[in-house]
Structure formats: C-alpha cells, structure tokens
Amino acid sequence: MTADRSVLQSNYPPGDLAIWIFILAELTVFAVFFAAYAFTRLQHVELFNEYQLTLDREAALINTLALITSSYFVVRAVSAIKVDDRRRCVHWLLAAISMGLLFLIVKTFEYVHHYSEGINLSSNTFYMFYLSLTFFHFMHVIMGMVILAAIAVMAARGKYSRQEHTGIESGASYWHMVDLVWLILFPLVYVMR
C-alpha cells in the first residue's frame, strides 16, 4: 500500500490550485456560520430543541443520500476520464447532476412547506439560522451544478483526456465541497440536540 501510494503522491491537490483557494475561502464562511449556530444555540437551547423537531428529517436524509451519491458519481467520472473513457465520464457527470437536481427539488418542497406555514427569517433565531444556512448551501448546490454542467459539455466535446483533465478535477473538487458542507450541516441542524 505504501509502495503504490508514493507513486501517486503529489504536492498539490487535484484540479487547479485557484479552485482550491476558492474552496478554502468558501469553507471558511461555512465554518464561521456553523460555529455561530452552535454558540447561539447555547443561549436559546429550548427554542432550538423545540423548533428543530419541526424540520423534515426524512427529506434531509434523502438529500444527504442524494449528495453523497452524486459525489460518488463524480468520483467515477474522474476515474473514467483517467482511462480516456469520455462517454462514461459524461454519463457519470449527468447522473451526478440529476442527483443535484433531486436535492434541489426536495429542498424546494421543504421551503414551500415552511413558507405555507408563514415561517420566515424573522420568525425566530432557530429558523433564521436554519433558513440562512440551508439557503446559502442551496445556492452552492446550484453553482456546483452549473460547474458540473459546464465540464460535462466540455467533456462531451472531447476537451478532456487522460493527459489533460484539470478542468474536470477542479469541478469535481468544488462539488465534493458542496457535499462536505452538507455532511456537517445535516447532523448539526437536523439531528444534534
């Protein structure tokens, strides 16, 4: 294991370094948001515990599975291009995008439900955090899907190959970041109490 690892090792993460700097900056914003949630909860434990129960945990589970699956598909897309299998690569990317779409649909249903109950940012501190955090993440899912769609188009046009696939790796890294954020957001906002 150590032997074949050393062959693969490099000093830089996959994809363009610029996207990584961007990813780090974005992750920082989320980290601050998470910490703010946790410490604000400290001041309103009962309120947070009470209103957390009004969230739709099934929907959140479906969305977690959707994002993990979609991330996995993206990993497969990168593997495919590394063996010059462009067709597969495009297929995996499209599958990943459709998982993203599933996420958006489920989340939209959640929002519609809250909206119909008259809940908004000013309802209380818990909903303020819940809506802000998930909506900020929601925007990232959209952004990530746009990036995935762009690299899918480029891949279909034959822009990537075994030798040159930095673009795909950059987009993949961004998408994994979107997944990564949700993996913390889900237990923090929906489960931990």
Added chain:
Amino acid sequence: MQYQSQAVAKPYFIAAIALFVAQVLFGLIMGLQYVVGDFLFPEIPFNVARMVHTNALIVWLLMAFMGASYYLVPEEAETELYSPALATLMFWVFLVAAALTVAGYLLLSYSTLAEITMNKLLPTMGREFLEQPTITKIGIVIVALAFLFNVGMTILRGRKTVINLVLLLGLTGLAVFFLFAFYNPVNLVLDKYFWWWVVHLWVEGVWELILGAILAFVLVKTTGVDREVIEKWLYVIIAMTLITGIVGTGHHYYWIGTPEYWQWWGSIFSAMEPIPFFMMTVFAFNVVNKRRRDHPNKPAMLWALGTAVMAFLGAGVWGFLHTLSPVNYYTHGSQITAAHGHMAFYGAYVMINITIISYAMPLLRGRNAANSAKSQIWEMWSFWLMTISMVFITLFLTGAGILQAYLQRMGENPQPFMVVQEHISLFYWLREIAGVIFLIGLVVYIASFFVGQNDPEATTAN
C-alpha cells in the same frame, strides 16, 4: 502607447489629479475646523467643506476610472477606441458639470442650490455622498452611459480578454447601482437601506472588480507574467468579492430599523470581506516574484504593490475591526469609521488610480516605457510621504475613535458628545499635522511630472 485613441485618457487623468488637490485642501480646512471651530466661518462652513471634500473624491475617482478604461480597453482589445471624439466630448461635459456643482456648493446656500436646480421635481439631494443636484446626477448618468457604450463597443469589436470583461462588468455595475441615487423613499429606513446599495455595493462590490482588473492589467504589462495565471487569480478574487460583499451590505443594517437577521448576515459575510483583499495582496506579490523582466517604470510597480497592501490594511483590517455587530454597536459612526473610510479609500481606490496613471502617463507623454530616473525618485518620495502620512491619519483617528467610543458610550458615566470631543482634540491636531504632510506628498507627486523632463529615460539597470 500602442493605439492612437488611448490618448483621450490624458485629460481625464490630469483633471482627476487637479480635483484630488481640491479634495485634500478641503480636507485640511475641515481638519482645522475640527479644532478651531470658527475657521473660515461663515465663508466655508464645515458641512459645505465636507461636501466638496467627499464629492471631489468620488468625482475624481470616477474620472480616473474612465481614463484608466480609455487607456487599457483599446490595448487589451487590440483595436482603436470606438469613438475618441465621444470620449473627449464626455470629458468636457463631466468637467463642466463637476465645476458648476462645486461652484454651486461654495457660492450658494444648499437650499438655494436645491431650489434653482428644481430638486422638488425629483428630490435626490441631501444625502451623504449623493449631495449633487438632480441635474448633475442626470449628467453623470449620461456621461456614464456614453462611456459604457464607447468602451463596450470597443470590447465587442476587439479581442475579449478576461481583464476587459471584468472591467466592463465592474463599470456596468457602477452605473447600475448609481441609479439607486434617484430612489429616495420618504421612509427613512428604506432611504438608508437603498442608499447603501450605491455606497456599499460600489466600494465593496463593483469597484473591487474595477480595482482587480486595473491591477491585473498593470501587472501583466510590468511583469510579463502569463496572462493565464493572472486571469485565474482574477476569477477567484471577483467570485469571493461578490459572495462576501453583496450580503456583507448587512453590516450597515444593524441599527437602522431593518430586521434582526441582518445582525448575523452582516457580521458573518462582511467578516469574510477581507479575504478577497488578502488574495489581492498575495496575488500581487506572487506575480511580481514570478516576473519575467524588470520593467523600467519602478514607481508603477511600487504603486501596484502599495495598492495591494494598503487596500488590505484599510478595507480588510480596519473594516474588520468594526464590522461585527457587537463591536459596531459601540463604534458606529465614530472616528473609527472615519479612520477606516480614509485608509480604505486611499489604499484601494486612490492608489489604484495613481498606479494606472503612473504606468500610463509616461507613455501618453511620449516616453517609451518610463520617466527619467529623477522624476521616478520624486514620484517614489511622494508615494512614501502620502502613504505614511495616511497611515498616521488613520492611526490618530483610530486613537480618537477608541477614546470616543469609550468615553461616550461605555463605562460608568458616559459623557456627552461635545465634552468628549474636547478630550480628544489632541488627536485632531495630530491628524491635521499628518494631513499637511499628506499635502506635501501630493505636491511632490505633481512635481514629479515636471522634473527631469529633458533627462533620458530610466533603464532597468538603475
């Protein structure tokens, strides 16, 4: 200079510097009025001086942005400017409008000015930074539209570089957000709410794109580093700017009657606003370290690096200082705000404009690449004089601000505003002294355009 039409930039730059001088003179007048209350009373009251100081600043920065665009857009697009004549015409329109407006401020009372410019028909006057009579504002819009048209057509016609597109995006945003200057709801909360769409979304949004594009242009030219590297940085910087800066507007929505969630949104997003400024610093130093050649125009490089550092300090560090709502609760509208406003405006937008002027002026005046060694030495002196005295202005105001917040808003017995002002007058005297040195720096800067004109150009060797 590669294209004839780039020459239209020259009058814009010259007028910008002239207005810069006026701005600083009025700053000094106000600085003195802070400690000698009746100085120049009743000829130039404080509120009038303040209007001239801030409006001259905004107008000269806009003029310099336009000059910068007329200079760099053709070169990037590799084609002549769409209409040099239109650019020159708009220069005169803009200059005359600015001169008339300042004359109106100085010669008439503000209410008379409002009356004779028929502010009643479409009231837009009376708000900080947007004091201009409505017709002046309409003039600005016409100039901006003609300018965007001219620059846009040039870009459409020629090579589309990332620098040009980012610049165009920033300039378009500038024009679009200015339109909110015409929206003046009666409700004071809404008024303030949208007022920030001009002020904040300018300096912490679209102007940052302009700043990034101009900085990238000068760095491409002076370092010869690959465009691709620079473009990547530019993408990341503008993406971060927009993500943090747009929602970051919330740091002005803490105490004006807007919903409570702005405390969080404003604090969290604006706390991240220093990131793009920090990236800009890393970017500039990175690119300069990787340079493929040594450009003979050393002051341009100095201004470019100075911009990156001072913008980070003024906007990033001094902005962060008071951006979290629990801190802003005590510092809101204090001298800390003024300290930050000065260093941020100087470090980001004054310096980026001097950077492009420093790079372009020698070429516009017929040099091959740079001024004479003597002129460069003067210019670099002016850099240090102005920059260091601005650092001191900022530090003195910060000192004043901390004391002010403490004496007036914290502790056991908060004291009244004017009593506190007495206590901190020493800082105001020190600020005024630093201001005089700033003016000396500015004079040295202007002198650098005239010294060593007959000497040969500097070469890389020295």
Added chain:
Amino acid sequence: MKRLSELLGIRPCTLIYLLLISFSLTTFLVAKMGFSGLGLSLMVLFLALIKGQLVGSYFMGLGRVRGIWRWPVFIWLFIPGILIGMAFYLSYP
C-alpha cells in the same frame, strides 16, 4: 481501505461510498428514534467529522497529497468540530 476493498471485490471509492451511506443512515436513525443528549450528539458529530474526512481523503483525493495541501479539510473539520462540540457540551447543565 484498499486491501479491504480488494477483499470485497469493489473499488475503494465504492467502499467509501457505502461507508458514507451507512453512517448517514445511522445518524438518521438516531434522530428518528428520538434520541437526544450530550453523548449522542457528540457521537453524531464525530460520525459527521469522520464522514467529512473520508470525503476529503478519498473523494477529494487529499489522501494522496503530500505537504500542507493534505490538511485543509482536516483542519476545517477539526476546528469547527471542537467549537461545535464545546458549545453542545456547555449547553447541557
């Protein structure tokens, strides 16, 4: 991981995927069964951090990177993880 995945006859990334799915289901069940309390919260948090690290190392490929770029995701999980854990710890009287 690699050995295990060979043993099972699947790709390493598929193994990671299955782990992520099962951890998520566990988290969901904890919530569904109405559990609460400090111990469970911290366990759920710990699982989430592990999941994050798996994504970072295997999906994002940082496991194969040498030097500082190996660590950003780890640090991103570690610091907020500590802060969140601390805030929850303090929220139980």
